[in-house]
Amino acid sequence: MSIIDDYISQNKGSLEAYEKAKGLLPSGNTRSALYWRPFPLCMRRGEGSKLWDVDGNRRVDFNYNNTTLILGHTHPRVMQAVRDQMEKGTMLGAATETEPRLAEEILRRLKGSDRIRFTPTGTEANMQALRVARTYKKKPLIAKCLGAYHGSWDGVTLTPNSPGVPTGVGQSTVYFPYNDAGEAERVIKKHRDELAAVVVEPTMRDMTPRPGFLERLREITTQYDILLVFDEVISFRLGYGGAQEFYGVAPDITAMGKIIGGGFPVGAYASTDECMSPLKIPDAELPETANPVLGFSGTFNAFPLAMAGGLVVLEEMIQEKYDLIAGMGEEMRKGLRGVFAEEGLGVFVGGVGSFFFTAWTDQEVYDHASSMTADRGLANLFNIGMMNKGFFILGHPNVSAVQSREEISAALTAARETVREMKPMIRERAPHLFS
Ligand code: PMP
Numbered sequence: 001m002s003i004i005d006d007y008i009s010q011n012k013g014s015l016e017a018y019e020k021a022k023g024l025l026p027s028g029n030t031r032s033a034l035y036w037r038p039f040p041l042c043m044r045r046g047e048g049s050k051l052w053d054v055d056g057n058r059r060v061d062f063n064y065n066n067t068t069l070i071l072g073h074t075h076p077r078v079m080q081a082v083r084d085q086m087e088k089g090t091m092l093g094a095a096t097e098t099e100p101r102l103a104e105e106i107l108r109r110l111k112g113s114d115r116i117r118f119t120p121t122g123t124e125a126n127m128q129a130l131r132v133a134r135t136y137k138k139k140p141l142i143a144k145c146l147g148a149y150h151g152s153w154d155g156v157t158l159t160p161n162s163p164g165v166p167t168g169v170g171q172s173t174v175y176f177p178y179n180d181a182g183e184a185e186r187v188i189k190k191h192r193d194e195l196a197a198v199v200v201e202p203t204m205r206d207m208t209p210r211p212g213f214l215e216r217l218r219e220i221t222t223q224y225d226i227l228l229v230f231d232e233v234i235s236f237r238l239g240y241g242g243a244q245e246f247y248g249v250a251p252d253i254t255a256m257g258k259i260i261g262g263g264f265p266v267g268a269y270a271s272t273d274e275c276m277s278p279l280k281i282p283d284a285e286l287p288e289t290a291n292p293v294l295g296f297s298g299t300f301n302a303f304p305l306a307m308a309g310g311l312v313v314l315e316e317m318i319q320e321k322y323d324l325i326a327g328m329g330e331e332m333r334k335g336l337r338g339v340f341a342e343e344g345l346g347v348f349v350g351g352v353g354s355f356f357f358t359a360w361t362d363q364e365v366y367d368h369a370s371s372m373t374a375d376r377g378l379a380n381l382f383n384i385g386m387m388n389k390g391f392f393i394l395g396h397p398n399v400s401a402v403q404s405r406e407e408i409s410a411a412l413t414a415a416r417e418t419v420r421e422m423k424p425m426i427r428e429r430a431p432h433l434f435s
Contacts, residue, residue: 117276375430
């Protein structure tokens with residue numbers, strides 16, 4: 001049976017759910033990243049490192065809601081904290097005691113940040129962080145990397161000229177390739193009088209920074225008095241103090257999300273007291289003057305369930321756990337490299353810490369252009385082959401702190417079998433991958 005036929009026969013309930021959704025949602029889907037051909041799975045339940053779909057198939061998760069669930073699904077302490085909060089009310093229309101506790105826990109980890117703001121998503125964390133940067137610097141432009149994702153809003157589209165973006169907004173962003181310090185310097189220098197900030201993911205999705213790249217960005221931005229913003233929505237899981245501690249480069253502003261909300265929608269951005277001054281309510285006697293320069297008043301900012309769950313996640317994530325997941329991530333990277341080499345294939349395996357990813361290209365993947373050389377059809381087929389064998393691989397594959405070494409070795413065996421099943425297709429579509 002072909003990989004696709006096997007998938008269809010295993011997932012009849014998911015197909016039915018998808019067919020129904022297709023009549024109601026564009027492409028039957030609400031998150032573009034969670035769509036794949038021939039149809040996405042419909043999940044019912046998660047526990048620890050496992051997921052169960054509507055057909056009752058059990059899979060080992062290597063996605064964890066795109067890197068969010070660093071302690072796995074339904075972690076007992078997280079669930080208890082969330083239940084306790086839920087019984088007191090989901091939203092109270094006022095600040096809660098948990099908010100400053102989570103703030104303290106995050107700021108302890110971010111050296112150089114004194115203040116933090118919570119948002120409902122990573123998208124809004126970046127959006128507000130960059131607006132604060134523009135306000136603080138009184139300059140209009142932002143520079144970002146080509147292909148970098150900083151959320152679904154107009155100011156930071158993956159590449160220039162994205163559909164639906166007003167011309168003026170599009171013109172407020174300039175681009176440079178990730179890992180190209182020379183080009184970054186050229187773009188920054190050219191726009192230095194108008195640039196408020198440079199925003200970059202310390203590890204761009206699964207691509208890692210070349211030695212010196214982040215350091216050079218730090219030097220150039222300091223030289224031209226431009227703010228450096230690290231989008232650590234994903235990379236914050238790289239270490240106790242995030243990717244900035246891991247790589248030893250400190251930004252001016254840090255945007256976060258995912259792991260800090262205990263599995264609930266969340267975002268946050270942190271910086272120095274000085275940089276966050278546009279958010280400060282001036283001391284004033286008259287209430288009508290008591291407005292910050294910039295007001296962001298999201299109904300679901302600092303969502304109490306996210307604050308409660310996130311606090312437990314960070315309390316649990318001590319140094320040993322970061323070491324544990326980084327060790328398992330390395331086992332996956334090494335194991336996959338071994339599988340591809342032994343099967344005679346030149347496929348790129350990358351990642352760092354708990355991240356591992358495969359790009360179906362014989363080139364090194366280090367920026368947007370090189371990532372575009374990868375064959376997405378083969379990547380999808382590999383993921384589906386792994387799903388057929390009980391492993392949920394998708395998006396930004398990663399391991400969580402509840403992953404077991406047995407799951408890693410079983411996943412590597414499944415990867416080898418999947419690669420063997422794929423060989424006729426690889427020969428047909430991408431013969432150059434055979435070394
Ligand atoms: N920045 C990065 C680096 C991300 O990966 C994401 C989400 N994948 C976001 C921002 C947006 O976060 P959210 O989906 O919570 O809006």
